[in-house]
Amino acid sequence: MTSVVAARPRERRGLAALNPLAKIAGPAPAMIALVFVRDLSTPLVFLGLAYAALLLGARLTRRGLGILFGVIPVAIVVVAAGFALWVDPARVGGTTELLRVGGVSLTAGAVEVGLATGLRLASIMALAFLGGLTTEGTDLVRSLVQQLRVPYRIGYAALAAIRFVPRFGHELAVIRQAHRVRGARGGVWAAPGYVVPLLAGAIRHAERVALAMDARAFGAHPDRTERHLVPWRRRDTAFVAVFWAVSVAVFVVVRPF
Amino acid sequence: MTTRPHPAAAPAAADAHALLSLRDVAITHLDALVATPSAVSFDVGPGEVVLVLGPSGSGKSTLALAMNGLIPHSVPATVEGAVRVAGQDAATTTTAQLATTVGMVFQDPDSQLVTGTLLDEVAFGPENLRLPVDVVLARAEAAMRRMGLWERRHDSPDVLSGGGRQRLAIACALAVGSPVLVLDEPTANLDPRGVDDVYAALRDVVAEGDRSLILVEHNLDAAIGLVERVIVLDGDGCLVADGPVDQVLRARATDLHALGVWLPTATLAALRLRDAGYPFGRLPLTPAELREALEDMPARGVASAPRPRGHDRGDVLVRVEGLRLSRGRTPILHGVDLEVAAGEFVAVVGANGAGKTTLVQAIAGVLRPPRGAVRIDGLDVRRTGTRTLSRHVGFVFQNPEHQFIATTVFDEIAHGLRAQRLGDAEVRRRTDELLARFGLADKADIHPFLLSGGQKRRLSVGTALVGGARLLVLDEPTFGQDRARADELLTLLDDLRENGTTIVVVTHDMQVVAEHADRLVVVDGGRLAADGPVAEVFSDDALIARAGLRTPPLREAFAGLRRHPELTSVARLRDLPGGAR
Amino acid sequence: MATASVLSTRVLLVCAAIGVGTGILGGAAGWLTLAVLAGAPWAYGLVLGSHVLPGIIAQQVIRRPWVALVTHVLAALVASAMAPQWTFRFLGTAILIGGIQEGVAALTRYRSWAPARFFISAVIVGVVIAVPVWFAGDIASLAPISRVAAVTISILGPLAWTAVGLGIGSGLRGAGVARGLSTPR
């Protein structure tokens, strides 16, 4: 009986099997460096790498696929277009004019700057999705406790917080209804009126949960038995090492700076 | 009653074998002026089942929290006197250590959940104690099997019913291994089925005989079969009685009643009947005992029970015709027809998820019904704006705090009047009048959230009525409230009704229905399963069982009495012969 | 354990509740980022400024050490669940802003809770935020007027959001929430 229970409900593969921290640590240097990059090729290469890793190494949900093939491409186009309009015309003065509406002109240089910004953001997001789409919030919290030595009391506050989220949504819906029935203003202007009742209700609930936790000996010892282990394995080290090596290689080959 | 411990008397020495021992305990909450409880001493030994009674505000919950050190370690309060748990002083021992002796189950099942699956939840306590994994699992399994939850161990607690979640809370306390369980109104938030569920589980625990239970409970009808010993606090929080059920509840029922302590319905009924000349030897505690005692009594032959007051049915105020409604894509109501006459008090009952809330929300315009399906005062609810609608119907949500939109009690009421563009003087006059009527005049300037639970509820009823609505709709107004607050609210509703307000209430409390409503509407699977006078509907046993209802205790005792035909049709305490008790 | 005595379970979970509320806002702000960068990149500071909220509300409700930092980290975790692409950014800003707010409170030895103290931390946050906004938004490539606007808004954003947070925190105090938490035992 015991062994049946101790087994994890489902076996994980690929990116999902990695430690959540590895999925943050691996891409982190590349993400930071990308903030300072201004060319087109570097973000494109990392975008390609991230997509390849996600498509080959993860079972994506519908939401994940929607993000990869809907949100990110749209974001690139929208940010590029929007940004191109705000670029200082003096900086891109020498380039060819693509479009002219009234006194405003859109130059190839401006589009290039816009596209670079769009791609840069997209590549940073895609790298973050390596962990973001393949990790459960609870596992991230556990690895923060088990590897980074965040006090487990804070870890459990985080687990409780994750449970509060759907409750917030439900409470908000009820409060909106209740205010509407009273003939209160609706729409965006009513939102500030919801904040205090919503937070007050959440805090009262939190205080009751705290009592229930204390009553079950929470915080009795400096540590506690952990049945759900999120270990750091050799493959996590390998993943981080490989990712760092590839990142360095890309920067060396493309030379964006 | 004067069993208040004499200040000069030396406190009795603590019982060395007691699991829990309290000596002259007085607890003052932060910012409170007086101590509640103020003088309590008792011991609890292994295997005892103790019921703690007392009027609202006497400090029962406070006492419960002190029994495992949550007061003063987690809730700011000062504790005088001594609380000893298995020999340890609760003032200096951490809650975590005390928890291994005293486990807790609270009122609200939702606020006791920490993790995402049943098994993790039950394992949480033993894990905190740093037990090895196999011991943790063994304990969790044992506790869950006792509560009948083992098969569902990988489920999320969210999919359990209220009763199921409360059994989970009991399993969690059992898994910690504490020999004493303290339960503070564990069934106050549950529907009748959930209450049965939890008490069946508790009976199993008691049957095993390895745990002591300390039960704070207003719902005595459910608890009475379980307990052996009763402790009573008075309004000031002094211990006034401590002894076996027979010696306390039966022998001193009159005193307890005078204190404002809730008694089982059957006992209350017997007290009234005794005043009317029915010779009770031993007071009954359950409907079955009441019935038995009456059948053993000589017949009286006088049909002295007054007929229930008939209320004149006015013209039709609410007309629901062929109402169908979906939430998302799921159809919930499948063609409901209903008429409510002005001045009626209608109770809407039914199992969880039957569609009661959906129905009354559609009536009050909280949800938008289809065109022409709901009319109030001839107005089509669908086509009327919320401002206008609020002059015809007031809706009161379960949690009054959700409805508050202002920062003072005065503005809360005035909001509805200002919306009608009345002059300042008029607004002030009418607001003051309403506050006075609801007993809130001296609270006008404070924040609505700072009111007591009962006051909040009265204020929310006031805000619903201030627009001039003749129809008041309340969704489970007594849910999660203690008996005294529930009673206060119901008295208010009765008064409003006397003054001509029409009232529709959704509730799970069958005695409330029997005591206050004239008409009962039973919702089952999105259709009306019954609609008629309360007594008539309750006489259909098959319907009661099918719709997940419960026969009110008085009906259970009186229906078909052979010796006392004068009582067979009585369903309300106030209709019993024997004075205004 | 040193933190155990400072941070009771009650304090931690109240932080969690505030963290969830502000974290949901942070997640929404995360998705809004794209729209703002496309439509008005110089106004990005206003969005980023909303990240001061968790610490401000927490410190205003619970006047104790560590609550700002803890609430920030919890808010970041909730926001990351909603907008996973910014996990790194959320955790980074949480530690940065939370650290600044704790630091300013620690300098007054957790004794002064006057509004001025909150606004001082807001200005520091604003200056610190202006730097990442400059690079991430590629502000250098914008027209001069937009550049000035970007820097100004980066500093004004946190100030404005601090005022909002103080309002919410005072509202909660007025509603009698978490009483007894701000009087250290």
Ligand SMILES: Nc1ncnc2c1ncn2[C@@H]1O[C@H](COP(=O)(O)OP(=O)(O)OP(=O)(O)O)[C@@H](O)[C@H]1O
């Ligand atoms: N957290 C608190 N802070 C301040 N006062 C409190 C607090 N909790 C309870 N009190 C006050 O202490 C007194 C006793 O309250 P307690 O909840 O223990 O009563 P009770 O007997 O359980 O009542 P009920 O039957 O209504 O549940 C009441 O006057 C109440 O207002």
Ligand SMILES: Nc1ncnc2c1ncn2[C@@H]1O[C@H](COP(=O)(O)OP(=O)(O)OP(=O)(O)O)[C@@H](O)[C@H]1O
């Ligand atoms: N907001 C919602 N969205 C979708 N479905 C809902 C919603 N609210 C309720 N339901 C579903 O509608 C059905 C009827 O719900 P309703 O709340 O009317 O029942 P009820 O009789 O009031 O039950 P209870 O006694 O639990 O309050 C239930 O199956 C419920 O799951």
Ligand SMILES: [Mg+2]
């Ligand atoms: Mg109580």
Ligand SMILES: [Mg+2]
């Ligand atoms: Mg309902």
